[in-house]
Amino acid sequence: MSNAETAALGGVPSLDHPIFSESLRLIRQLPGTAAALAPLSPLQQDVLLRLIHSSGDPGLAADLVCPATACAAGLAALAAGVPILTDTAMAAAAVAPMARRTFGNPVRSVLDWAPEQAPAGSTRTAAGMAAALAGQGQPGVVLIGSAPTALEVLLELVASKAVPAPALVIGMPVGFVGVAESKRHLAESGLVHMRLEGSKGGAGLVAAACNALLRAAWLHAASAPSAPLGSS
Numbered sequence: 568m569s570n571a572e573t574a575a576l577g578g579v580p581s582l583d584h585p586i587f588s589e590s591l592r593l594i595r596q597l598p599g600t601a602a603a604l605a606p607l608s609p610l611q612q613d614v615l616l617r618l619i620h621s622s623g624d625p626g627l628a629a630d631l632v633c634p635a636t637a638c639a640a641g642l643a644a645l646a647a648g649v650p651i652l653t654d655t656a657m658a659a660a661a662v663a664p665m666a667r668r669t670f671g672n673p674v675r676s677v678l679d680w681a682p683e684q685a686p687a688g689s690t691r692t693a694a695g696m697a698a699a700l701a702g703q704g705q706p707g708v709v710l711i712g713s714a715p716t717a718l719e720v721l722l723e724l725v726a727s728k729a730v731p732a733p734a735l736v737i738g739m740p741v742g743f744v745g746v747a748e749s750k751r752h753l754a755e756s757g758l759v760h761m762r763l764e765g766s767k768g769g770a771g772l773v774a775a776a777c778n779a780l781l782r783a784a785w786l787h788a789a790s791a792p793s794a795p796l797g798s799s
Contacts, residue, residue, distance in 0.1 A: 648671060650707040651777060652709045736761075739776070
């Protein structure tokens with residue numbers, strides 16, 4: 568049982584539906600999942616469990632790159648109320664309810680800034696990412712679940728120092744065109760991030776990872792407000 572789940576049992580109001588809690592219990596009992604969870608910190612476990620729950624795929628454990636330092640950075644940033652920027656409206660819609668119930672982080676999709684038509688040689692999402700980053704300061708936490716082109720724009724702008732580095736990038740674009748390359752570039756970027764290797768990903772999975780961090784940060788703050796975030 569994770570620290571977050573223990574906190575909920577200790578009197579802190581739970582953020583979870585009973586079906587979700589039962590799902591996590593069952594996932595933990597899977598032989599392969601139990602072995603994958605064993606070396607992970609409680610916060611890394613929270614992320615992996617929510618990804619498996621959202622995908623129905625215990626095999627995701629082999630593809631997840633989720634450093635403890637990235638989890639802790641995301642936890643602290645989200646608890647501070649940083650904005651959450653997503654590449655799709657679907658991811659934004661999946662994160663917004665948890666954000667409202669926890670720290671009130673503003674959640675927006677780069678498509679709010681995208682042009683009506685894709686620029687020549689680019690995509691609406693990539694153009695929206697460039698415009699969104701130009702219009703705000705610290706990018707906060709950035710979720711990329713569908714558009715490798717948007718991830719590439721983010722990496723290029725940070726590398727050129729045109730925009731500051733996000734507190735955390737959750738890079739899980741899904742598919743086969745440009746996806747592996749964008750994930751490799753993210754791995755080489757030096758940015759604080761988590762990612763899924765290969766072709767797996769999607770809006771639901773980046774939202775699941777972000778919601779796991781929001782949930783853990785909220786329960787941590789509610790149960791031990793004087794303890795440093797990420798210390799569990």
